Amino acid sequence: xxxxxxxxxxxxxxxxxxxxxxxxxxxxxxxxxxxxxxxxxxxxxxxxxxxxxxxxxxxxxxxxxxxxxxxxxxxxxxxxxxxxxxxxxxxxxxxxxxxxxxxxxxxxxxxxxxxxxxxxxxxxxxxxxxxxxxxxxxxxxxxxxxxxxxxxxxxxxxxxxxxxxxxxxxxxxxxxxxxxxxxxxxxxxxxxxxxxxxxxxxxxxxxxxxxxxxxxxxxxxxxxxxxxxxxxxxxxxxxxxxxxxxxxxxxxxxxxxxxxxxxxxxxxxxxxxxxxxxxxxxxxxxxxxxxxx
Ligand code: GLN
Numbered sequence: 001x002x003x004x005x006x007x008x009x010x011x012x013x014x015x016x017x018x019x020x021x022x023x024x025x026x027x028x029x030x031x032x033x034x035x036x037x038x039x040x041x042x043x044x045x046x047x048x049x050x051x052x053x054x055x056x057x058x059x060x061x062x063x064x065x066x067x068x069x070x071x072x073x074x075x076x077x078x079x080x081x082x083x084x085x086x087x088x089x090x091x092x093x094x095x096x097x098x099x100x101x102x103x104x105x106x107x108x109x110x111x112x113x114x115x116x117x118x119x120x121x122x123x124x125x126x127x128x129x130x131x132x133x134x135x136x137x138x139x140x141x142x143x144x145x146x147x148x149x150x151x152x153x154x155x156x157x158x159x160x161x162x163x164x165x166x167x168x169x170x171x172x173x174x175x176x177x178x179x180x181x182x183x184x185x186x187x188x189x190x191x192x193x194x195x196x197x198x199x200x201x202x203x204x205x206x207x208x209x210x211x212x213x214x215x216x217x218x219x220x221x222x223x224x225x226x227x228x229x230x231x232x233x234x235x236x237x238x239x240x241x242x243x244x245x246x247x248x249x250x251x252x253x254x255x256x257x258x259x260x261x262x263x264x265x266x267x268x269x270x271x272x273x274x275x276x277x278x279x280x281x282x283x284x285x286x287x288x289x290x291x292x293x
Contacts, residue, residue, distance in 0.1 A: 098157035102135035110139035134162030244292035
C-alpha cells in the first residue's frame, strides 16, 4: 500500500483527465482507475471532498499510475485490463488480455436464459461454450443455484482466470474444462438443459477495423468468426442437438445483421423449434434462442 498526498493525487487526476480528452478517451475512465486502486468513491471524487484528507491510501504509487495511464493513452490498452477488473452483473471479475472483456450487453443473456427455460428439475446442466473469463458460467450459476454449470474454453490461460473468478465468488456449482466446444463434455450427451455461448462472431476482415482497444488487445480467438463471422455459430447449430435434452435451450450472442441468417440455419437444421430473436438494450438484434425438439 502506498500513501499519496491528496494534493499530488489531485494534480495527477486533473492532468490525466486532460490527457484523456486530448486522446479522445472518456475522462471518466480516470475516476474508474482511481476508484479501483484507492478506497475513494464516486461521490467524494465528484464533490472533490477527498482533497481535504492529507493522504490517500493507494494500491499503486503515483509513478505506477502514470505508467498505467501511458499504456492506456499510447497503447490503447482497455482500462479494464489496466486494473484487471470488470464489473459485470453483480460481480467484480478479474480480466487480463487472455480473456475477452465481458460486455454490458452480454449481461442480458442470463436473464433470457432464466425467462425462457422450460426445464425446472434440479438435475439441470447448463453449458457455457467459450467461457473466457467465466462471466456467463458465473451468471448462470448465480441464477440457477441448484443446477450444474459446465464452462469450456480452448485457452488454458483463459480457464485460469475463469477458475479464479468462480473460486473468489465461492460458486461451487461450476466446473471448467479445457477443450474445443463440446469435446470435453462427452458424458453430457443428451443431458444438457441449456447451451449458452458468446462465440467469436466478427468476420475476419472486420477485426482490423474495430476500435484499437479491441483489435490490438483482446484475444483474436474470442473474436474471429471466419469469413462471414458465422463459422462457429454454424458448428454450434450442427453439434448441439447431440447434447441437448428435448426442450433444452440453444442460446447465443451474435452481431448486428446476423440474427435472421442464424434463425434460417436453425430451421434448416430440422432439430430445433420456436427460434426467437432478442434485442439488447440498445435495440440491436443480439441474441438468438431456439429449443431442441
Ligand atoms: N462483442 C464483442 C465486440 O464488440 C465481440 C465478442 C464476440 O465476438 N463474441 O467486439
